[in-house]
Amino acid sequence: MRKPLAAALFALVIAGAGAVPAVAAPAPASGQSVSRVTGADRATAAPALAAVDFAGTVALSNCSGSVVRLPGSADGDPALVLSNGHCLETGFPSPGQVIVGQTSSRTFGLLNSAGTQVATLRANKVVYSTMTDTDVTIYQLTSTYAQIKSSYGINALNLSDTHPVAGTAIKVVSGYWKRIYSCNIDGFVYRLKEGNWTWKDSVRYTSACDTIGGTSGSPVIDTATGKVVAVNNTGNESGGRCTVNNPCEVDASGTITVRQGINYAEQTYQIPACFGAGNQLDLTRSGCTLPKP
Structure with missing residues (x-):
């Protein structure tokens, strides 16, 4: 998991302590934003790229997130916030567990384009959560x-x-840190294994996206379209093999590869097919491939 989840936090949550803010670096000054853009990114950037800033991102108590709209969403629909399964306030979902319709009153700090918090938004339920x-x-x-x-x-x-x-050129936008990372999609991982959890078809970043603690749940934005294509979630911190905070890549033949210092995200293109009119979740819809309870 992407470093709000150090080993100590992992132990606390498993013990039932719930969501605990875990910070891996000092907080930036209020309103500060840092954008990491490599020389290669600048050299290849097209002039018509979508502007990517903090507008629509949110800060959680220990993670990042974003207010997202599905292709079929209407203006009058209840808005949705996207973050990680491991950012759930009641603790990590177990392998194989899918949570649907859980009551929540969690709050989110809504940011404007400059990274200034302009509002506090509130949830009334967890529509869907899983780490499977x-x-x-x-x-x-x-x-x-x-x-x-x-x-x-x-x-x-x-x-x-x-x-x-x-x-694809991407930006990872952290509402928690008010920080933007710029890199490219390096490729896709058949299976990404971390501790007891396994994720499918994960996004691997190029090394410029060296995300830190608190970036979990950040939207990964395609800079050409301005659309969210993934949600930031983990990275191999110390070279460990398939352990918590040290995910490993597993290919279709079972070969394991460890890439210390490389970070990952989970694709989100599967989500819209599982929602109907009114932003209502329907896991029985044709084309919905998200895990079911």
Whole structure:
């Protein structure tokens, strides 16, 4: 998991301590933002790239997230927040566990384009959460997209419904740290194994996205389209093999590869197919491949 989950936090959550803020580095000054753009990124950037900033991202108590809109969402629908399964306030979902419709009153700090918090949004339920095959939590808010736009002038981020492509320029936008990382999709991992959890078809970043603690749940944005294509979730910190905070890559033949210092995300293109009108989850819909309870 992406470093709000150091070994000590892992022990606390498993022991039932619940969500605990865990920080791997000092907090930035209020309103500060840091963007890491490599020379290669600058040299190859196209002039028509979508502007990527903090608008629509959120800060959780121990993670990052974003207000997201599905291709079929309407302005009057209850807004959704996307983060990681391992950021769930009640603790890590167990391998094989899928949580649907759990009551929640979690709050989120909504950021504007400059990274300034302009509002506190509140959830009324966990729509979906799992750490099986993917690492995602989706919250339903008490506000609609239209209400958020009218009150704060901020649009939700659009969730892509297509598989991203290797080589795509991306930005990982952390609402917790008010920090933006820039790199490319290096490739896709058949299976990513960390402790007792296994994720499928994970995104591997190039090394420039050296994400830190608190970036868990950050939206991964395609800089050409401005759409969310994945959710940031983990990285191999110390070269360990398939352990907590040290995921390993497993190919289709079972060969294990360890890439110390490389970070990963879970794709999100599968999510829209599992929602119907009104942003209502329906895991029985045709084309829905998310794990089911």
